[in-house]
Each structure stands twice: as C-alpha cells, then as structure tokens.
Amino acid sequence: MERNQKVVLGLGQCSFDLLGSLACYPQLDQKVELNSLLLQGGGPVATALVTLARLGVQTKILSRIGDDHFAHLIRSGLEREGVDCLHLSFDRRQTSQLAFIAIDQSGHRNVFWHRGTARALQADQLPLDVIGSAAVLHLDGLHITPSVVAAQAARQNGVVTVLDGGTLRTDTEKLLPLIDHMVVSQTFARQVAGHDLFKALDKLSAWNAEAVTITLGREGSLTRLQDGTCFRQPAFRVEAVDTTGCGDVFHGGYIYGLLQQWPMCDVVRFAAACAALKTRAVGGRTAIPTLQDVERLLQSQHGGRQGHE
Amino acid sequence: MERNQKVVLGLGQCSFDLLGSLACYPQLDQKVELNSLLLQGGGPVATALVTLARLGVQTKILSRIGDDHFAHLIRSGLEREGVDCLHLSFDRRQTSQLAFIAIDQSGHRNVFWHRGTARALQADQLPLDVIGSAAVLHLDGLHITPSVVAAQAARQNGVVTVLDGGTLRTDTEKLLPLIDHMVVSQTFARQVAGHDLFKALDKLSAWNAEAVTITLGREGSLTRLQDGTCFRQPAFRVEAVDTTGCGDVFHGGYIYGLLQQWPMCDVVRFAAACAALKTRAVGGRTAIPTLQDVERLLQSQHGGRQGHE
Numbered sequence: 001m002e003r004n005q006k007v008v009l010g011l012g013q014c015s016f017d018l019l020g021s022l023a024c025y026p027q028l029d030q031k032v033e034l035n036s037l038l039l040q041g042g043g044p045v046a047t048a049l050v051t052l053a054r055l056g057v058q059t060k061i062l063s064r065i066g067d068d069h070f071a072h073l074i075r076s077g078l079e080r081e082g083v084d085c086l087h088l089s090f091d092r093r094q095t096s097q098l099a100f101i102a103i104d105q106s107g108h109r110n111v112f113w114h115r116g117t118a119r120a121l122q123a124d125q126l127p128l129d130v131i132g133s134a135a136v137l138h139l140d141g142l143h144i145t146p147s148v149v150a151a152q153a154a155r156q157n158g159v160v161t162v163l164d165g166g167t168l169r170t171d172t173e174k175l176l177p178l179i180d181h182m183v184v185s186q187t188f189a190r191q192v193a194g195h196d197l198f199k200a201l202d203k204l205s206a207w208n209a210e211a212v213t214i215t216l217g218r219e220g221s222l223t224r225l226q227d228g229t230c231f232r233q234p235a236f237r238v239e240a241v242d243t244t245g246c247g248d249v250f251h252g253g254y255i256y257g258l259l260q261q262w263p264m265c266d267v268v269r270f271a272a273a274c275a276a277l278k279t280r281a282v283g284g285r286t287a288i289p290t291l292q293d294v295e296r297l298l299q300s301q302h303g304g305r306q307g308h309e
Numbered sequence: 310m311e312r313n314q315k316v317v318l319g320l321g322q323c324s325f326d327l328l329g330s331l332a333c334y335p336q337l338d339q340k341v342e343l344n345s346l347l348l349q350g351g352g353p354v355a356t357a358l359v360t361l362a363r364l365g366v367q368t369k370i371l372s373r374i375g376d377d378h379f380a381h382l383i384r385s386g387l388e389r390e391g392v393d394c395l396h397l398s399f400d401r402r403q404t405s406q407l408a409f410i411a412i413d414q415s416g417h418r419n420v421f422w423h424r425g426t427a428r429a430l431q432a433d434q435l436p437l438d439v440i441g442s443a444a445v446l447h448l449d450g451l452h453i454t455p456s457v458v459a460a461q462a463a464r465q466n467g468v469v470t471v472l473d474g475g476t477l478r479t480d481t482e483k484l485l486p487l488i489d490h491m492v493v494s495q496t497f498a499r500q501v502a503g504h505d506l507f508k509a510l511d512k513l514s515a516w517n518a519e520a521v522t523i524t525l526g527r528e529g530s531l532t533r534l535q536d537g538t539c540f541r542q543p544a545f546r547v548e549a550v551d552t553t554g555c556g557d558v559f560h561g562g563y564i565y566g567l568l569q570q571w572p573m574c575d576v577v578r579f580a581a582a583c584a585a586l587k588t589r590a591v592g593g594r595t596a597i598p599t600l601q602d603v604e605r606l607l608q609s610q611h612g613g614r615q616g617h618e
Contacts, residue, residue, distance in 0.1 A: 018407075018409065022421065026419050026420070026421070028417050028419065030419065031419075031420040031422060032420070032421055033424065034421055036423070073378065095346075098327075098346060100327065100329065100411075100421070108337050110335050110337065110339065111335070111341070112329050112331065112335070112340075113341070113342055113343060114342070115342065
C-alpha cells in the first residue's frame with residue numbers, strides 16, 4: 001500500500017452551526033433580537049480538517065450526514081475549504097446535526113444542539129484502503145465501533161492516530177489502546193481522575209499513547225509524554241470574541257505540528273497559537289488562521305514559550 | 310372592480326422558525342441537547358393566513374423575503390398550506406428573518422430572532438388591484454409606508470382592514486385611522502395606556518375601529534365595540550405544549566369569524582378556540598385546527614362562553 005504522507009483523514013460527526021450574537025441573554029418568555037447571525041459548518045473533526053486545509057494540508061472527511069438543507073450546506077462548506085468530501089455520504093430522508101449558539105458581548109455562550117437523525121457510518125462502510133494509506137487519522141470517538149475498526153486499520157498500516165476526547169463514554173476504553181495522541185477536554189480529564197489533572201495524564205498515558213494533552217481554555221494546556229515528561233503551554237493572550245470551535249482548531253494545529261515532526265513542545269505551542277487566532281471572530285471557522293498568521297503570532301510572542309514542570 | 314368576497318390578503322413579515330424542545334435552560338457557557346427540533350415557517354400575518362387556509366378560506370400573501378435556503382422553505386411551507394404566493398417575492402442575495410425558539414418542559418420559551426437583510430415591499434410595488442378586490446386585508450404594520458398605502462387602497466374599495474398590533478411604533482398612528490379591527494397584544498395596549506386596559510380600549514376605539522381587542526394569553530381577551538360595549542372572552546382550557554404563534558392563530562380565527570358576519574362575541578370566541586387548539590403541539594403551525602376541530606371544542610365547552618362586563 002502506498003503511503004500518502006500528506007493526507008490527514010478525519011472520521012467524525014459533522015454538524016451545522018447557527019451562531020447568533022446578542023447584547024445579553026433574554027429572561028424566560030422574552031424575545032431577544034440578534035445583532036448578527038452567522039451560518040457555518042461545524043463538528044470537532046470537520047473543523048480540525050478545515051484548519052489543516054487552511055494551513056495547506058490535504059484532508060479527507062469520512063462521515064455521514066442527513067440529506068436536508070443543512071447537509072448540503074455542511075458539504076459545500078467543507079468543499080469550499082478544499083476538504084475532500086468523496087467519503088462524506090448522505091443518509092436519505094434523515095436530518096443532520098444542528099446547533100444554535102448564542103454568544104453574548106463578553107464572549108460567553110450557550111449551545112443548543114440537536115443530534116439529528118442521520119445514522120453514523122457503519123464499520124463495514126469504511127474505506128480501509130484510504131485509511132491505511134493516510135499519514136494521520138483523526139477521530140472524535142463518538143461512534144465507537146467504526147472508530148475502533150478505523151483505528152485498527154490505521155495502526156496496522158503505521159498511520160498516526162489522534163483522538164479528540166470531548167466526553168468519556170462507557171466504551172471509550174476500547175479505543176484508547178489504539179491512539180497515539182490523545183488531546184482531551186477538561187471534562188474528559190475530570191471523568192478519568194476527578195480534579196487531579198496530573199493523575200488524569202498518568203492514567204491516560206498508561207494506554208501507551210505517545211503524548212496526552214488536556215486543553216484548559218484560557219488556562220492553556222497540559223501535556224505528558226510517554227517518558228513521563230510534562231509541560232504546560234499557556235494560552236496566547238488575544239481579545240477573544242468567540243471561543244466556539246477553539247478545541248477543534250487546536251487539534252488541527254496539533255496535527256500540523258505532528259506532520260512537521262517537530263518536538264512535542266513546538267507542536268503544542270503551534271496548536272495553541274492556532275486556537276488563539278481562531279477566537280478573533282464569531283464562528284468556529286471564520287478566523288481559522290493561515291500558516292502566515294500563525295507564524296506572525298509565534299514570532300511576536302517569543303516570551304509565550306511553555307515552561308517545563 | 311369585482312369583489313372576491315372570499316379572499317383574505319395578508320401584508321406582513323414572513324420568517325422561518327427553528328423550534329427546539331429541551332428539559333431545562335442551560336447555564337452560561339453550557340451545552341444542552343435538544344430533545345427535538347422542528348423547522349417551520351412563521352411570522353404573524355403568514356401564520357394567520359395558514360390558519361385561514363386550514364379553515365378553508367382562500368388566502369394570498371404580499372411580502373418580500375431573502376433568497377437564502379430559508380426563503381425557499383418559507384415559500385414552500387406556505388404553498389403546501391395552499392396560501393397563494395404569487396406576490397411573495399425574493400430579494401436577491403439577501404437573508405430572511407429567522408428565529409430560534411427554545412421551549413422548556415413547562416411550555417416556557419425564549420425567542421432569539423434575526424431580522425435578516427431582505428428589504429420589505431415598497432409602497433410602489435403593491436398590487437393595488439389585488440388589494441382592492443379582496444374581502445379582508447390583514448396587516449402587521451411593521452413597515453408603515455406600504456401598510457398605509459395598502460390600507461388606503463383597501464378602505465377606498467370597501468375591503469375590511471385588520472391590524473395585528475404587536476408593538477406600538479412611532480408612526481403606527483398613521484395606520485390606525487385606516488383600521489376596522491384592531492387586535493393587539495398586551496405590550497401594545499400598555500404602550501397606549503399603561504396598565505389600564507379599558508383606557509387602552511377607549512383610546513384605540515377613538516380611531517374609529519369597529520372593534521378593538523386586547524389578547525391576554527392565559528387571561529383570554531378583552532374587546533370593545535364602537536358603541537362602547539365591552540366583553541371578556543376567557544381562554545379555553547387546554548394542556549398547552551407551546552404557545553408560539555398563538556396570537557397569529559387568534560387573528561386567523563378572528564378574520565374567519567368576520568367573513569361569516571357573526572356577532573362580534575362569536576367572532577372572538579371562535580378566535581380563542583383556534584388559539585387554544587394551536588397550543589397542543591410544538592410549532593406555530595403544527596396544531597392549527599381545521600374547522601371541525603374548532604367546532605368540536607366550541608360544542609364541548611358551552612360553559613366557556615364569554616361574560617359581558
């Protein structure tokens with residue numbers, strides 16, 4: 001099988017976001033007029049792929065969505081960014097995942113989301129040859145059986161696996177031994193080991209990942225390598241307008257760094273810079289940076305380098 | 310000009326509603342999964358016309374919407390109900406009015422709405438011959454200049470004018486002398502005369518409307534006729550799931566009653582029955598009743614007749 005060193009494959013849920021900006025939240029039984037309304041594709045893996053595409057990386061999405069109006073907007077949004085949608089299929093007469101996100105003036109937000117009725121890709125529908133020839137497989141782990149099958153195919157073919165862990169589910173453990181890089185939310189870490197983040201890093205590292213990172217929003221992130229080294233990357237200070245999709249963009253930047261075979265501290269620093277730049281505008285994808293944007297931020301903030309702990 | 314006694318014409322804003330049901334409202338910076346999501350056309354006049362169409366009346370909408378995905382859903386939703394959309398035009402490259410409505414288990418709701426960028430119909434774009442030959446012209450008064458021109462054309466041709474008064478605006482007074490039936494919200498009434506509803510009825514009647522009604526939700530409605538008679542219509546007791554569009558459906562039922570030339574107390578009682586039946590399901594239009602539904606409720610609740618005050 002020929003390895004395409006440059007392709008990142010993503011297997012995960014795609015959604016459609018309606019992002020409304022408002023002065024302040026309405027009281028119960030009140031109406032509030034939105035100052036602006038933005039319609040945009042979303043979903044953790046999909047937005048990570050868009051990030052990689054903006055950074056110049058070839059990407060492919062593996063997913064199934066409904067065949068409603070939003071499905072077509074999801075697909076055209078990805079195609080416009082250059083994400084290969086050959087393996088993004090429509091589930092007939094089903095609806096796609098949709099989110100309404102209300103963002104107030106201070107950047108706080110509420111997310112109302114609906115799962116939709118489209119069924120996830122089944123394990124026997126996965127293009128294993130495509131998976132086996134990629135450089136990286138990025139997973140959200142939301143649908144465990146196809147995720148495990150895809151990760152096994154990746155591992156058998158030396159494809160690097162990256163997990164975006166949002167919430168720990170009953171059967172997530174089936175996937176963890178197959179993951180090279182876990183980049184998980186604070187919620188996920190707390191489910192693993194309560195408030196002790198270092199304990200969570202240790203427990204997750206025991207599954208043999210090369211690196212485990214917990215993203216902490218404004219508090220930056222915490223990483224543990226397989227040799228036991230830990231380091232903290234502070235968040236870059238920017239005027240945040242909207243944090244929607246920040247974690248997803250972090251994953252995109254992280255995978256970009258892996259492709260460059262940088263030291264892990266540089267990988268995480270690059271990811272943090274991508275996530276910070278994303279917050280400049282409303283929408284999960286609006287302000288996703290180009291390589292030039294990220295390089296400019298990194299050069300301007302040499303003082304922001306991570307400290308080892 | 311030949312009078313088409315059976316056509317009700319509506320001039321007003323059309324919108325598109327996304328209605329999400331949830332267990333309870335999320336805290337700030339939290340996500341909440343919706344139990345269900347319903348997509349449906351909305352807008353006061355448009356929903357009143359749908360009510361009339363379900364009751365078997367011929368209806369036509371005069372309005373302009375964007376030409377986005379939602380515009381096409383708005384139009385197809387009205388066409389499916391049998392509302393004539395010959396005078397519903399698309400404003401190129403503009404967006405339509407959109408609302409996200411969150412409804413909790415107790416039927417309380419928050420409405421987040423966006424005006425959209427589509428421009429309203431201009432006065433010189435109104436089909437005055439169509440207006441002049443209708444039986445009733447229903448207006449929301451949101452765009453005053455075209456509303457006044459349409460109401461003048463109606464009045465010159467003996468067409469009955471009905472106003473859905475949601476909010477009193479600076480120039481609403483230009484329209485009031487041209488209105489035969491004012492059916493206004495409690496908000497509108499308070500803007501006219503503070504908390505004294507009877508004073509609001511008197512002040513509004515001074516513009517020479519045949520009847521003025523204030524709708525009061527669960528408290529029913531209060532009507533004043535031109536001769537000074539006032540009566541209260543209690544709300545029909547139903548298990549309310551969602552009150553979205555209740556007022557709009559009340560207007561539809563009210564106009565149906567006018568077309569039958571019933572005594573005003575019967576007109577308002579019929580309107581109240583329509584509005585009550587509407588609340589049976591989520592969505593402004595889902596449970597809009599047929600004539601048979603309304604008749605059944607009216608027969609079953611003879612005790613619910615209005616008391617004169």
